[in-house]
Amino acid sequence: MRFQFFTTNDNVKLGYTDKGGGTPVILIAGYSAPATSWYDQEKVLLKHGYRVIAFDRRSHGSSDNPPFGQDMAAHGKDLAALIHHLQLEKTFLIGQSQGASTMWAYVSQFGTKHLHGLISVDQTPKMLNDETWSYGMVGLNAQTRPTFFDKPLPNPTNKPVSKLILLMMVLRGPKYLKFDREGTKPLLLDHADSDWRETIQQTDVPALFVAGSASPFWPKEHATASAALCPQGELAIIEGSGHAVNWECPREFDAVMLDFLSRVA
DSSP: OOOOOOOTTTTTTEEEEEEEOSEEEEEEEEOOOOOOGGGGHHHHHTTTTTEEEEEOOOSSSSOOOOOSSOOHHHHHHHHHHHHHTTTTTSEEEEEEEEHHHHHHHHHHHHOSEEEEEEEESSSSSSOOBTTTTTSSSSOOOOOTTHTTTSSSOOOOOOOOOHHHHHHHHTTTGGGGGGTTTTTTTHHHHHHHHOOOOHHHHTTOSSEEEEEEEEEEOOOOOHHHHHHHHHHTTEEEETTTTOOOOOHHHHHHHHHHHHHHHHHOO
16 A cells, blocks of 8 residues: 655654545544554445545554654644645544544644534543543543553454455555554553543534444443534434444444535535
């Protein structure tokens, strides 16, 4: 798979693919997942006339893995650098899991001037549960936080992932599947500590919050609560899906995605 690269101000080389024409859509995968994981959505979006940009965040896929910048703010800046590098006047952002938090990290620092809209795929805006928010990661609160991520997380999926999607990820480059979990643990912890509710409240472009009804990470009601925070928020719950909605239920997710993009664009 052919990647293009650019270098950030802190000298990190980041990779992306850029295909098609029309309205741009930037795809941002979750923690540990490479840009090649968007195979199905890339194919569908190209078929419907969109320009599809799949982005490898720092320490992911084809991009450099530096020991610095392991926090959500740096990932938001990297997304801004990509948009500037490609000279995009307006684009859609679609982020799954930590990729969705990257979108909010971008909006919190740079606003929505260059955005048509956003799609958040099964990511609660606040992972720590407390008296103000009960839609965080199951079992994660201030008391459990110090050691919570020392043990493996639950299997994120509820349905079998399409063998074609898995095969295409491997065929597109097995080297992109390598991931430094120890080196990126500060990123995971910063992700867990972040609270994007205020950012969502100030987001003045349409935003779609998608949840998997059977996600093992958080209750599906996070989508309803998030959409209520956003001035132009809406939600979709994909029945039977776990956390990896775009992998487990690609047909259902693609339909929701295309409907939102077509209405907003």
